[in-house]
Structures are given as structure tokens and as C-alpha cells.
Amino acid sequence: MPSTIIPILKQIIADELDVDIKIADIGNEMPLLEDGIGLDSVAVMEFIVLIEKKFDFKFSDDELTFEPFTDLNTLADFIAKK
Amino acid sequence: MIEFNNKIKALAESAETSNNFISDGKQSCYYHQLNSVLKQFSAYFKHQTPKSANCIAFECDNSLPSALTLLSLFQQGQSFILLPPSGSALKEPQYKASLPLFCDYILTVSTEKASDYQQPEAFLTLEKISNTPNIKPKLADITGKLYVRTSGSMGAAKIIVHRQHSLLHNAENYAQRYQLTPADHVAIPLPIFHLYALGAGFLSAFCTGASIRLLKNTNILSYLSMERDFKPNVAFFTPALCEMLLKGRKASGGYRMVLTSGDRIKASVFRDFNDKFGGIMSQYGSTEMGAIAASNPDDLLTLRLETTGKAMTGMALSVNDNGVLRCKTETGFEAYLDTEGNILPTPNDDGWFTTGDLATINADGNVVILGRADNQVNRSGFLVRLSDIEEKIESISGVLQSIVLSPKGSEQQGRGQQLVAFCIIEKNFDLEVEKIRSLCFSFLPKYAIPDKIQLLKRLPLLANGKIDRQLLLTQLE
Numbered sequence: 001m002p003s004t005i006i007p008i009l010k011q012i013i014a015d016e017l018d019v020d021i022k023i024a025d026i027g028n029e030m031p032l033l034e035d036g037i038g039l040d041s042v043a044v045m046e047f048i049v050l051i052e053k054k055f056d057f058k059f060s061d062d063e064l065t066f067e068p069f070t071d072l073n074t075l076a077d078f079i080a081k082k
Numbered sequence: 083m084i085e086f087n088n089k090i091k092a093l094a095e096s097a098e099t100s101n102n103f104i105s106d107g108k109q110s111c112y113y114h115q116l117n118s119v120l121k122q123f124s125a126y127f128k129h130q131t132p133k134s135a136n137c138i139a140f141e142c143d144n145s146l147p148s149a150l151t152l153l154s155l156f157q158q159g160q161s162f163i164l165l166p167p168s169g170s171a172l173k174e175p176q177y178k179a180s181l182p183l184f185c186d187y188i189l190t191v192s193t194e195k196a197s198d199y200q201q202p203e204a205f206l207t208l209e210k211i212s213n214t215p216n217i218k219p220k221l222a223d224i225t226g227k228l229y230v231r232t233s234g235s236m237g238a239a240k241i242i243v244h245r246q247h248s249l250l251h252n253a254e255n256y257a258q259r260y261q262l263t264p265a266d267h268v269a270i271p272l273p274i275f276h277l278y279a280l281g282a283g284f285l286s287a288f289c290t291g292a293s294i295r296l297l298k299n300t301n302i303l304s305y306l307s308m309e310r311d312f313k314p315n316v317a318f319f320t321p322a323l324c325e326m327l328l329k330g331r332k333a334s335g336g337y338r339m340v341l342t343s344g345d346r347i348k349a350s351v352f353r354d355f356n357d358k359f360g361g362i363m364s365q366y367g368s369t370e371m372g373a374i375a376a377s378n379p380d381d382l383l384t385l386r387l388e389t390t391g392k393a394m395t396g397m398a399l400s401v402n403d404n405g406v407l408r409c410k411t412e413t414g415f416e417a418y419l420d421t422e423g424n425i426l427p428t429p430n431d432d433g434w435f436t437t438g439d440l441a442t443i444n445a446d447g448n449v450v451i452l453g454r455a456d457n458q459v460n461r462s463g464f465l466v467r468l469s470d471i472e473e474k475i476e477s478i479s480g481v482l483q484s485i486v487l488s489p490k491g492s493e494q495q496g497r498g499q500q501l502v503a504f505c506i507i508e509k510n511f512d513l514e515v516e517k518i519r520s521l522c523f524s525f526l527p528k529y530a531i532p533d534k535i536q537l538l539k540r541l542p543l544l545a546n547g548k549i550d551r552q553l554l555l556t557q558l559e
Contacts, residue, residue, distance in 0.1 A: 016509070018539045034299070041301035042540065045326050046509070048302065053510075061333050064306045 002076035099291025123154035144298035163229035219423035248413035253285035266292040269314035271300040283318035302330035321347035389448035407441035408434040480511035503532035
């Protein structure tokens with residue numbers, strides 16, 4: 001269920017990644033990369049590793065594209081189908 | 083430059099190279115198009131600067147339009163200094179004030195307007211810097227130079243002067259060492275406004291006529307997308323990129339050669355990368371001299387791991403009495419300038435350039451870099467190399483990276499300077515300062531045990547991807 005996944009993703013971003021943002025400030029439609037939440041290359045990699053751990057699945061190489069990582073909605077939808 | 087024009091002609095006409103291309107993922111330019119495309123660029127510059135500029139400040143990103151602009155500047159022998167893209171900062175006075183005073187033009191590429199790389203007039207903006215004091219660099223010849231600003235983390239900024247023809251000559255040399263061929267697909271995921279990605283990566287691949295893919299804003303997603311469509315077999319990396327690919331890509335294989343340069347790479351990362359993806363090898367160089375030594379793709383893993391290979395062709399090496407590596411070549415930098423264009427004295431040791439790095443040269447000519455000469459301290463009468471301590475600490479499982487620093491003026495009675503170890507711990511790994519400290523006692527002599535161990539989430543980096551040790555010291559608790 002995407003609605004239960006999003007809070008977990010927000011918690012990872014705010015608490016576990018080295019990103020300067022509070023949970024309350026993270027919007028579901030905020031771009032995850034550059035202009036939005038602004039995850040840099042190290043944070044993106046860390047984020048992927050933590051998602052795999054928390055949700056117990058592995059992204060295949062072909063699934064690691066920009067599409068699922070557009071914003072939290074797209075990412076939660078993707079994880080929900082796993 | 084006649085030589086360069088001949089090169090372009092040869093690349094455009096040879097059956098081996100004419101259908102290879104340079105691409106940024108959005109657009110591609112085939113080698114057979116280069117001649118006519120570069121003519122568009124030189125016409126643009128002739129129109130914009132009737133008299134040639136002293137020095138153009140070129141804001142260069144990893145795009146095809148930027149890469150072609152670079153080649154055009156080389157082709158015309160137009161002197162320039164490379165800068166990262168600044169975005170909106172262009173118009174701010176402090177930005178202009180940060181340029182050398184002999185820079186008279188700023189050249190920018192507008193990405194939004196660069197949908198057709200064959201129309202430079204649509205995306206290039208060449209702006210005369212107002213109120214420049216008409217200063218020329220105090221060099222015998224001011225054409226055909228590439229100026230590089232040093233990072234200047236300490237003291238005043240220096241400008242390193244390179245001759246463009248030397249850079250091209252070196253690039254051909256490097257290509258031989260890497261055994262590049264026109265059939266190679268070369269990925270360049272590092273910014274080409276730095277000399278490593280430009281000289282070792284882009285220019286060497288270009289001189290070979292290999293297909294080249296430039297990548298900007300590199301992260302695991304952009305890198306894997308690039309791999310899927312370009313299928314690189316050669317790549318220019320830093321240790322951080324090696325770790326990223328190891329963590330992020332599940333499938334193995336694919337690479338004939340991945341070159342890594344910059345910071346020290348962990349032995350375990352080097353081995354794992356080699357096993358999973360293919361031949362990794364390292365290079366050692368400096369902004370002044372370019373590549374100094376590099377492995378050979380044919381070298382055995384142990385040799386590639388333990389050394390940075392032999393001196394580049396035309397590069398003489400020796401180690402001075404203090405164990406510091408020196409080198410000598412005809413094609414290194416020409417001079418240091420201050421921002422007003424005055425020549426600064428170069429520490430000259432009979433024509434040798436002193437690198438500042440401790441090294442040994444094995445009997446077979448392979449070079450082992452031991453770390454910065456100023457990164458060793460005297461402790462209780464023993465000379466301690468900080469990089470040795472870092473390697474030991476990194477051998478603790480759970481420690482991803484360790485940087486050991488010795489704050490200046492921290493001398494203690496009879497002990498010498500203090501040692502501080504900053505450590506990055508693997509996520510969710512239960513490792514505390516006390517545990518690291520007690521393990522240190524088991525593999526380090528007492529005088530080499532850090533006085534303080536501090537855990538960090540991540541290390542501050544300079545723009546070139548190296549660790550910012552100065553900034554790190556300010557984070558000392």
C-alpha cells in the first residue's frame with residue numbers, strides 16, 4: 001500500500017540520509033533529485049540500499065532508472081508492486 | 083594549429099573512426115562531421131572577437147556543445163581558463179572579481195538553447211568583461227594556453243599555465259598506455275573542467291577516435307541509464323565512483339579498463355571491483371604535470387593493486403633524499419602565474435618538479451605512492467605516516483573510510499603533534515569509538531594510536547571530489 005510506504009520513505013530521508021530536511025517539509029510530489037529534496041549522488045545510493053533493506057527486495061539493474069525516483073508517489077507505487 | 087587540424091581530418095576520414103561519435107546522451111556528433119561543425123564554431127568566434135582575446139573564461143559542463151567548444155578553442159589556439167558552470171552567478175561582481183585579471187571574456191553555454199550543436203551562435207554567449215585593466219599574462223607567447231586555477235585551500239590562488247599542444251601530445255601518450263582503440267566506448271562521468279577528466283579522459287579518447295559518452299550529474303541512476311544505452315568498456319573514475327558502482331550495480335562484467343585517480347582507493351574495493359566488473363587500474367598525476375605514472379591494463383592484479391605502474395612516456399622520475407617523488411618532462415606545465423598575470427617562482431630543482439608525495443620506485447620501474455610528504459608527523463621520536471594509520475583503521479570491519487589528520491600547533495609535551503582519526507562507519511553497523519580505539523592497540527604501535535577518534539556521517543569534499551582536509555579539521559569536536 002503506497003499510503004503506508006510513504007511515511008517510511010520520509011523517515012529514511014529525514015533521519016537516515018545526510019540531507020538537511022525535516023519530515024514535515026517533505027512533500028509527496030517533491031522531486032527527489034536536484035531541485036526538490038536534492039538527494040546527491042551519495043544520498044541516492046544510500047537511499048536505494050536502505051529501501052532494499054527496509055522493504056526486503058532488490059532493485060534489478062534495469063529498474064534503477066529515474067522514473068521510479070521521480071517523487072515519493074512514484075517510488076511508493078513502485079515499491080507497492082514488489 | 084596545423085597538427086590539430088590534420089588530426090581532425092584523419093579522424094574524419096579513417097574508416098576506423100569516421101562513424102564513431104561523441105555524445106552527451108541527448109545529441110551525438112560523428113567524427114566525420116567534425117570538420118564542418120568546427121568551422122561553424124570558428125566562424126562564431128571570428129565574428130565575436132575580431133581581435134583575439136587574451137584569455138576566455140569558459141564555463142564548461144559535460145555536454146556535447148561544451149565539448150565541441152573546447153575542441154574549437156584548441157583548434158584555434160585560443161587561450162582559455164576552464165571553470166565549472168556557474169548558472170546565475172555570472173552577473174555578480176564577486177564572480178568576476180574571482181577571475182584572473184587578464185581574463186577579458188566570459189564564455190557560457192546555454193543548455194536550453196543547445197538543442198542543435200551545429201548552431202553555436204544559438205547557445206554560446208561570449209561576453210566582454212567590462213572594466214578589465216588590460217593586463218596580459220607576462221609570458222613570451224600568450225596564445226595556445228590552457229590556464230588552470232588551483233583549488234587554493236591554503237594561501238593565495240595560483241594559476242597553472244599549460245601549453246595546449248603539450249596537453250594534446252600527452253593525451254596521445256596516455257591513450258597508448260591505456261591501450262585505447264577506435265573500437266572502445268569511453269565513459270566520462272567526471273567533470274571535464276578538471277584536468278584529469280579532460281586530459282586523461284576526453285582528449286586521449288578523442289585522439290584515438292574512440293566513441294565518447296560524457297555524463298553530467300553522475301549518480302547511480304544516471305550512470306546505469308548511460309551504461310544501458312552506450313555500453314562503455316572503458317571508464318574514467320574516482321575511488322568514490324568505484325564504490326558507487328560496486329554498491330549499485332548487480333550484474334557483473336562489461337569493462338576492459340576502468341582508470342581511477344585522485345584519492346587513495348581501498349584495497350578491498352579495488353579487488354572487488356576488479357573481480358566484478360573487469361580491469362581496474364590506477365593513475366597518479368598532478369595538475370602541473372598531468373599523468374605522471376599509470377598502470378598498464380595487461381599488468382597482473384597484484385601489480386595494479388600494489389603500484390600505480392610505470393612513468394608515462396617522456397616522464398623521468400626520481401626520489402629525492404627525503405623520499406619525495408620528483409619528475410621531469412618537456413610537456414608539463416609552463417609556469418605559475420598570480421591573478422595579475424605575473425610569473426611566480428617555481429621551486430626548481432635542476433629542472434625537476436617536486437611532487438610533494440612520498441614514493442618508492444621498484445627495481446622494475448613501478449611506482450608506489452605512499453602519501454603526502456606533509457602528511458607525516460613525528461611522534462615520540464618516530465616518523466609516522468598518516469596514510470598508514472588510515473589503512474590500518476580501514477581494515478576494521480565496519481569502517482568504510484578513515485582520514486587521519488594532525489592539527490597544526492597541537493604539539494604535546496614529548497609526544498609530538500596530536501593525531502585525530504575521522505571515521506565513516508557502515509550504516510547500521512554497531513561500532514563505537516571505544517571499540518575502534520581498543521582495536522587500534524592491537525595493530526598499531528603505541529606512538530601511532532590516534533589521540534582522538536571521531537565518527538562522521540560523511541566527509542566534506544572539494545569541487546574536484548577529493549577530501550577537503552582543511553574543512554574536516556574545522557569539524558573537530
